[in-house]
Amino acid sequence: MASIPFPASAEEAADARAQRPTVAALLGDEVDAFLFDCDGTLYHAGQIIPGVAEAILHLRSVGKKVFFVTNTSSRSKEQLQAKLAKLGVPCEVDECVPSGVFTATYIQRTHPSAKRVYVVGGQGLVDELARVGIDSFGGPAEDGHRFDDEKFGALAETVAAERCDGVVVGWDLALNYHKIATASLVFQRHPDAFFYATNDDPADRVAGWLLPGNGPLLKGLEAACAACAPGRCGKRAPFGSEATVLGKPNPDYAKLIAEWNGIDLSRAVMVGDRLNTDILMGKQAGMRTLHVLTGVDGFEQIAAQGISPNFVLPSFGSLWTRRPGAPEDPAAAL
Numbered sequence: 001m002a003s004i005p006f007p008a009s010a011e012e013a014a015d016a017r018a019q020r021p022t023v024a025a026l027l028g029d030e031v032d033a034f035l036f037d038c039d040g041t042l043y044h045a046g047q048i049i050p051g052v053a054e055a056i057l058h059l060r061s062v063g064k065k066v067f068f069v070t071n072t073s074s075r076s077k078e079q080l081q082a083k084l085a086k087l088g089v090p091c092e093v094d095e096c097v098p099s100g101v102f103t104a105t106y107i108q109r110t111h112p113s114a115k116r117v118y119v120v121g122g123q124g125l126v127d128e129l130a131r132v133g134i135d136s137f138g139g140p141a142e143d144g145h146r147f148d149d150e151k152f153g154a155l156a157e158t159v160a161a162e163r164c165d166g167v168v169v170g171w172d173l174a175l176n177y178h179k180i181a182t183a184s185l186v187f188q189r190h191p192d193a194f195f196y197a198t199n200d201d202p203a204d205r206v207a208g209w210l211l212p213g214n215g216p217l218l219k220g221l222e223a224a225c226a227a228c229a230p231g232r233c234g235k236r237a238p239f240g241s242e243a244t245v246l247g248k249p250n251p252d253y254a255k256l257i258a259e260w261n262g263i264d265l266s267r268a269v270m271v272g273d274r275l276n277t278d279i280l281m282g283k284q285a286g287m288r289t290l291h292v293l294t295g296v297d298g299f300e301q302i303a304a305q306g307i308s309p310n311f312v313l314p315s316f317g318s319l320w321t322r323r324p325g326a327p328e329d330p331a332a333a334l
Helices: 010-018 020-026 052-061 077-086 099-110 123-131 149-161 177-189 214-228 251-261 275-284 299-305
Strands: 033-036 065-068 116-120 135-138 166-169 194-197 203-206 209-212 268-272 288-292 311-313
Touching (some): 020 311, 033 251, 052 065, 077 123, 099 166, 099 194, 099 251, 116 123, 135 177, 149 177, 166 177, 166 214, 177 214, 194 214, 209 214, 251 268, 251 275, 268 275, 275 288, 275 299
Parallel strands (some): 033 065, 033 268, 116 135, 116 166, 166 194, 268 288, 288 311
16 A cells, blocks of 8 residues: 655654644544545545544544545546545445535436436546436547547537537546537537536645646636637526536535435534635535645645634544554544
């Protein structure tokens, strides 16, 4: 299992003592469940953050429920489970709720007659839409398509002949001009089509650098919609030229997990590394919030954004202190 080196120092020991009240509160009887962001909170790409797997296992051992809530929609819940298990975090499929799950459920409930959509995104999003009975075209099937302007007219007729109730955009590592052009044709040939995005995250931290997220990709599709279907500009969402964003910080995301699992959100903790998605969703959903400093936002951003979490830890692995030379009890160790 690959991991990021854990620093050991006198400063770390002092920090650990300062964290004692936070750890005690999180492990106490007033908390029943934890919702975890994934990227930057549990792992960086293919590397688990030290102590995280052990901390989650400890939560389970003391009766806490755990769920995994990521704005990345390219993985289905089965694929997210497989990734977590590979990194040493065993979990059940139903504990994994990527944004594609929420997006598909939201569309099914909001547009019960919707049967077919155009997808810009990964197979996970396609799979989650299919799970609720919504067929799709586009997606990974068009990853290798090259645009041919001489065939654009024929493409327009093909799109017009397809049933298409909307466009759904998720993180797409193979976004190409063909997909942007096809989405623009959906908006032109199906003017009543809805427009949703699984998230608009600007970037994620990977290996010490920021990787563009779904937000920058979505901006291009919104610009294409406004340019090619100007009649949509100014219309109410989700029928305008800007997508309605369904992932974090939408509090309905957390509320859906609570509904499915019988959770009292006032007794749950949202754990994340990004203030304006993870922490904001938790606050809006009536949860306690724990901000970890292993991802995008640090202390400076807390002050700048004015989004104050209930708790801050350098890493969620701070809950796990059974490293060489540390006491046995996680709460007492701090």
